[in-house]
Amino acid sequence: MRLINARTLKLEVFNDPVPTPYAILSHTWDGDEVSFEDMKDLNTARKKTASFSKIEATCRLVLGEGLDYVWVDTCCIDKSSSAELSEAINSMFRWYKNAIYCLAFLSDFSSGHDLIGASAAARKCRWFSRGWTLQELIAPAVVRFYNADWNFLGTKYGSAKEIETITGIDQGVLKSHTHLAAISLAKRMSWAATRRTTRIEDMAYCLLGVFDVTMPMLYGEGPRAFARLQEEILRKTTDLSLFAWRASEDSEYCSVLAKSPAEFFGCGTIDLNYDQFSFRDEISITNKGVKIHTPLQSIVSEDGIFFMDLHCYEETDGEHRNIGIYLKRELDT
Secondary structure: EEEEOOOOOOEOOOOOOOOOOOOEOOOOOOOOOOOOHHHOOOHHOOOHHHHHHHHHHHHHHHHHOOOOOEHHHHHHOOOOOOHHHHHHHHHHHHHHHHOEEEEEEEOOOOOOHHHHOOOOHHHHHHHHHOOOOHHHOOOOOOOEEEEOOEEEEEEOOOOHHHHHHHHHOOOOHHOOOHHHOOOOOOHHHHHOOOOOOOOOOOOHOOOOOHHHOOOOOOOOOOOOOHHHHHHHHHHOOHHHHHOOOOOOOOOOOOOOOOOOHHHHHOOOOOOOOOHHHHHHHOOEEEEEEEEEEEEEEEOOOOOOOOEEEEEEEEEEEEEEEEEEEEHHHOOOO
C-alpha cells in the first residue's frame, strides 16, 4: 500500500496492514487528476494545478491533526498494473475502515452552512450520487466533511440524521452502532440504487466491501460484473432478500438475479424476520443457475404455483408484509 508523506508530498510504500496511522481522502474526480506516474516528479504533478492543490490541502489538514500520512486514490494506485488495481479495489473497504479518519471533500458544495444547515444543497452534491463514495462513507469510523473552500462542514456522526435523509443509510450504520451484517442485502443494495459510476463494471466493483466479498476485476464484461457480484454474495449468505428486487412493469422475462442496483430501488425498508445464522436451507450456484433448498407453500387455487418465503418483510402504513416470490413448476419435456 502506498501513502503520501504529508510533509514531503512523496509516495512511500508500506506492507499491509500498514504499521503507521494514516488519514484517507474521499472525493469525486474533477478533470485531469494527479496520477501515480505524475507523483514520480512533483514538478510534473504541480502542473495539474487544481488536482494537486487538492492533495496539498489534504496534507495540510492531515498534518494539523498530528498525522504524517494520507492515502489518495488517484495517485496511490498504479493503474497501469491490472494486478495492483484489482488488489486495491478488493482491499479498499478495509483501507477506508482502518484509516484514523476520512476527509470527504465536496468540491461542488460552496455553501457557508454546515451539513445540518444546508442538507438540501448537500443533496445535490455529486459526492452523494457516486458509486465509489458509498463505501467511503460507510467504512471509516470517522468522516469529516469539507466544502469547496476546505471549510469544515461537520462529521458523519454529528450529521447522521441529515445523511440518512440524503442517502437512505440507517443512522445506526452511520454511527457504527449497527453492523452491516445485520442489514438485509436488499436494503444495502437500495443504498446504491440511484448512484452512478463512469464504467458499468464499477457499479459492481464499488460494492464489494459493502457485502464483504472479493472477486477478480474483468473490465469489458459489462453488466455481467453485477451478476458475478450477486453470485459471490450468494456463496456466503443465508439472506434471501437478495431476490426481493423489483423489475419494471414493462420488463421482459428476466433472471432470478437483478440486472443492476437500480432494481433494488424501494427496498430500503426491507428487514430480516429471522436469525440468518440459524437458517439451514442451502443456496448454491450451479451450471444451471441458482439452486435453493427451502420449503415452498403450495397455492391451492393455482395448480403448479408455489410461494417461496424470502424470510424478510417491510412495514407499509403500519402493516407487516412478508416478502416472497411466486414460482411455477415447469414439467420436464
